[in-house]
Amino acid sequence: MAGQKYKATYIESTGQAHTVEVPEGWSLMEGAVKHLIPGIDADCGGACACATCQVYVAPGWEAKLPPKTDMEETMLDFAPDVKANSRLSCQLRMSAELDGIVLNLPKTQHM
């Protein structure tokens, strides 16, 4: 388990793409923040308390993600520019199944 890493690609609203390796079990928010990908603030560090780590999941990947918890659902309700494929990346854990996942980032994360 420890040491295994998988790829995730984050695409800024400008189109700039960043592909990084995220350790298994880490959140996709952490994968972005530690590599300073602009567009994900995650002020609360992954406590699902701030709704500043929203991502738009690229087509084809949504079905592989766990369903939203009530907390994620309600926090997302109040995030800016929410779309049908919005998720809070702090709630998504990297796994073999998600190797290669593509996430688009919103323009702003603050209300």
Add this chain to the structure above:
Amino acid sequence: MSGNIVIVGAGQAGAQAVQSLRAEGVEAPIIMIGDEAYPPYQRPPLSKAYLLGNFERPRLFLKADSYYPESHCELVLNTSVAAIHRAERIVELSNGRKIDYDKLLLATGARVRRLRCPGADLAGVHYLKTIADVDGLQEVFQAGKRIAIVGGGYIGLEVAAVGAKRGLDVTVFEAMDRLMARAVSPALSDFYASEHEKAGVTLKLKTGVEAIEGNGKVERVIAGGQSYPCDIVLVGIGVIPCDELAAKAGLGVSDGIVVDRNARTGDPHIWAAGDCTRHVGREGHEIRLECVQNAIDQAKHAAMAMAGRPKSYSEVPWFWSDQYDLKLQIAGLAQPTDMLVQRGDPASRKFAVFHLRDGKVAAVEAVNAAPEYMIGKKLIAEGKPIDAARLADLSIPMKQMA
């Protein structure tokens, strides 16, 4: 002149300042000095998931190791700053190294308030502020052990929740008549007291600890005249801002380094951000905040001011605490004279308390109630008048309050 930006303190505010300075397009070399062995890390998980053991240490770090060299930020760890020589614009490190600066950010944080009673220095008395603290506590934090927690605030109660979950025998001693008295309203204090008791935690309110006794290590706590046998003592009685370095340098200090809304001290070359500061809050009085939000937002404002694009800091403060499966989210700063409006029933384990001042929401405390928290925060920022009866009416969705 070097043009260096020196950051004293390698915590949440320091890391945010590096990120925001680079985002602002500032290219000057940055040197960040920290007195711990680690690069900047998140402190909130220390008393929660990290102590519980389901959050590995590498995840605590705010940035990847490669981030600092890539950002042209030299990290100097395990090193404290001995003095700031303001006339020469030089910081002098404990190892004798001198670094000149054009701009200096003090992000020195806070340190734990230590217990001052007989036996407070015995082996087995723990505090919780750093990775090293938790690693030390972790060695003895085992099922069946009896832990006496001094202080019923955020830290004490988060440790109590983790302890109960891990099968320790937990007793919390709180000198005040209710839990988290400094941070939340009585309804929340009562609710959390009943949740902790349900989880098997023993609460001793209005019970200050008078002494810790034991032969070379803690064996019992003396509180309210009674003796409570224990194996571990965890002290969580607040923090003190690290403002001595600033005071020694002749900067304005008053239980925190005094800064304006651009995070500026009285010296045009020196800023300060985070737990170490005191500033005039959005409501017009002086405050000292101990939270991630203030560390992040004040560091951002310091970076904007350093970049020559100052913006006045007036963000709504927010806080959170995880205990058991309860997510407590707080926005705004309450006053004892606020009118309290409760929305939802605590028995449902999902409710909120709004603090109204002059007919507007001044603060909100939400338990497992994200809509109340998110909309409440928005209402505080906007300062719109609100009808108390509507706020209390669960049949009206929060979205319609905005």
